Amino acid sequence: MRAHWGDTLQPRLVEHVELTLIAVSLGFLFAFGLALLSHRIRVIEQPIALAAALIYTIPSVAAFLVLLPVYGVSTTTIVIPLTGYSLVILYPNIVAGLRAAPQDVLEAARGMGLTSGQVLTRVELPLALPAIIGGLRIAVVSTVSIATIAALIGGKGLGGPIFLALQEPTPFRTEIYSAGGLVVALALACDLVLVGAKRSLIRWTR
Amino acid sequence: MSGAGEIVFDRVSKTYPGRQGHALEELSLDIPGGTFCVLVGPSGGGKTTALKMVNRLISFDSGDIRIDGRSVRELPAVELRRGIGYVIQQTGLFPHMTVGDNVATVPRLLGWEKARVQARVAELLDLVGLEQGDAKRYPAQLSGGQGQRVGLARALAADPPVLLMDEPFGALDPITRHRLQLELRRLHREVAKTVIFVTHDIDEAITMGDRIAILREGGRLAQYDTPDAILANPADAFVEQFIGEDRALRRLALRHVGDVQLSHVQGTVPGTWPEVAVTTTVRNALSLMVGSGSDGVLVVGDDGAAKGVLELKQVEELLR
Numbered sequence: 001m002r003a004h005w006g007d008t009l010q011p012r013l014v015e016h017v018e019l020t021l022i023a024v025s026l027g028f029l030f031a032f033g034l035a036l037l038s039h040r041i042r043v044i045e046q047p048i049a050l051a052a053a054l055i056y057t058i059p060s061v062a063a064f065l066v067l068l069p070v071y072g073v074s075t076t077t078i079v080i081p082l083t084g085y086s087l088v089i090l091y092p093n094i095v096a097g098l099r100a101a102p103q104d105v106l107e108a109a110r111g112m113g114l115t116s117g118q119v120l121t122r123v124e125l126p127l128a129l130p131a132i133i134g135g136l137r138i139a140v141v142s143t144v145s146i147a148t149i150a151a152l153i154g155g156k157g158l159g160g161p162i163f164l165a166l167q168e169p170t171p172f173r174t175e176i177y178s179a180g181g182l183v184v185a186l187a188l189a190c191d192l193v194l195v196g197a198k199r200s201l202i203r204w205t206r
Numbered sequence: 207m208s209g210a211g212e213i214v215f216d217r218v219s220k221t222y223p224g225r226q227g228h229a230l231e232e233l234s235l236d237i238p239g240g241t242f243c244v245l246v247g248p249s250g251g252g253k254t255t256a257l258k259m260v261n262r263l264i265s266f267d268s269g270d271i272r273i274d275g276r277s278v279r280e281l282p283a284v285e286l287r288r289g290i291g292y293v294i295q296q297t298g299l300f301p302h303m304t305v306g307d308n309v310a311t312v313p314r315l316l317g318w319e320k321a322r323v324q325a326r327v328a329e330l331l332d333l334v335g336l337e338q339g340d341a342k343r344y345p346a347q348l349s350g351g352q353g354q355r356v357g358l359a360r361a362l363a364a365d366p367p368v369l370l371m372d373e374p375f376g377a378l379d380p381i382t383r384h385r386l387q388l389e390l391r392r393l394h395r396e397v398a399k400t401v402i403f404v405t406h407d408i409d410e411a412i413t414m415g416d417r418i419a420i421l422r423e424g425g426r427l428a429q430y431d432t433p434d435a436i437l438a439n440p441a442d443a444f445v446e447q448f449i450g451e452d453r454a455l456r457r458l459a460l461r462h463v464g465d466v467q468l469s470h471v472q473g474t475v476p477g478t479w480p481e482v483a484v485t486t487t488v489r490n491a492l493s494l495m496v497g498s499g500s501d502g503v504l505v506v507g508d509d510g511a512a513k514g515v516l517e518l519k520q521v522e523e524l525l526r
Contacts (some may be wrong), residue, residue: 024397102296102301104295104297104298105298105299105300107290107294107298108297108298108299108300108357109300110263110287111258111261111292111294111298112288112311112312112315112360112361113284113286113287113288113289113312113315114284114294114311114315115284118315122300123302125302127302129302147373185469202305202344205301
C-alpha cells in the first residue's frame, strides 16, 4: 500500500474529499434555501420532498451517463447527481429542525417582541442545529460512498483504483481493499468531525 | 413606555370564525395602575384570550384596549410587546440560551449597553430568589420552580409597567406553587406594576388578586371586584357556585387576627382558650375555637404579650 500511496491513493483521496465537499456544500445550500422557503410557505413542502425523493431514485450510473454528453468528463458531471442525492436527506432534516422549536418557546419569543426574523435567527435556527447536523452526518457518509461510483467518469476519486483493479484479468485485490478501506475511513473521519462540531455547538441539551 | 400602567378594556369583543358564540363579549374592565388583577373562570371563559389581546398575540374584533390612555393598536406590535412583561405556564424559556441570556433578551432587543444588561441580570436573579451562579445554567438543568423564577425575571428585565401572566404556576407542585405565590405578592408590593394574572383556580385568585374578574362561558364578565366584595356579595348564582359554598370561610382567610378590632382582656381569659399569633388568619382562629370548643382565642403579639381576645360572636359580625 505504501508503494501506491504517493502516486495513486493520496491524489485519489484528495479528489474524493473534494467531490464530497463540493456536493454536500451545494446540496446544503439548496436544501437550506428550500427549507427556509417552505418554512414560510407550508404548501410547497410536500412537493419539494417528493421531488427530492424522485431525484434519489435515478440510478447514479444512468445520471452520470446522461450528463456526460453535456458537461463532458468533468467535476460538474459528477457533482450534479451527488448534490441531487444529498437533498433527499438534507431537506427533510432541515425542515424538521426548523419545526423543532416548542410552541411555548415561539409564543414567548413573539410575546417578548422579537420580530419574525429574530425568531428565526435567534430561536428557530439554533434549535434546528441538532437536526441539521444529524442530516449532514448521514448526507456526508452517503455521499462519500456514492462518490466511489463517480470514478466511472474519468477515474476520479477512490473508486478509480477499484475500477482499474476490476479490469485486470486476475484482479489484484490490494487496490480494492486499500481504496475501499480508505472510503470507509474517510466516511468515519467526516462523521467524527461533525460529531465534534455538534458537541461544541450544542451545549444546552442534557 | 412609561407611566403607571393603567389598563382599560373597553367593550372588547371577539368571535372566532366557524365557532359558535363569542370568545369574548363586550368585556369592559378598568384596571388602575399598580393593581394585581386576576382573570379567573372555567375554560372557555376567554381569560387567556383577553390576556393575549393586551400584547396583541390575539386580535380583537371590536372595542379597544388602552394602556395609560393609549390604544394598544397605536404602536407596532413588536414595540408594544417589548414594553410588556409576559410569563407563560410552560415558561417558554429558550432552551439553547443560558439563564443569563434568557433574562437579557428584551434589554438586548432594546439595545442596552453590555454592562447595564449584566448589572440588570444580576439584580433580577437576586430579586426572584435565584443565585448568581444560576446565570450560567441552561433551562434543562432547572427545576420547575426555578424555571418559572427565570421566566419572571425575564419578563421583568426591561422594567415594564405591565406584566401579563398566563397560569404561571399551573404546572408546579402545590408546595412550590404556594411559595411562588407568596413571593410574587411580596414582589408586587416592591415593584408596583400592573399585573394581569390568569388562572382557573379560585383559591389562587383570592390569594393573589387585589381585584378579581370572573369570566364565564362565552367570554362574558360575571363579576369584577375585590376578593372580599366578591365573597361577600356574589353577583349571581354562577359566581356563587364558582367561588364555592365555603365562601364565608374564604373571606375569613383573607384577614389576619391582628387586623381585626379585638376585645380587651377583661379579668381572666378562660385557660382553655387557645393562643394565636397576630399573623394568624381569622379562618384559622375560628378553626381553633371550633376545634377546642371555646368561645374565643387569645391573640398574642410577637413579644408574647396578650393583645386582646377574638370572640366567636365577633367573627360572626365580621361576616355581616
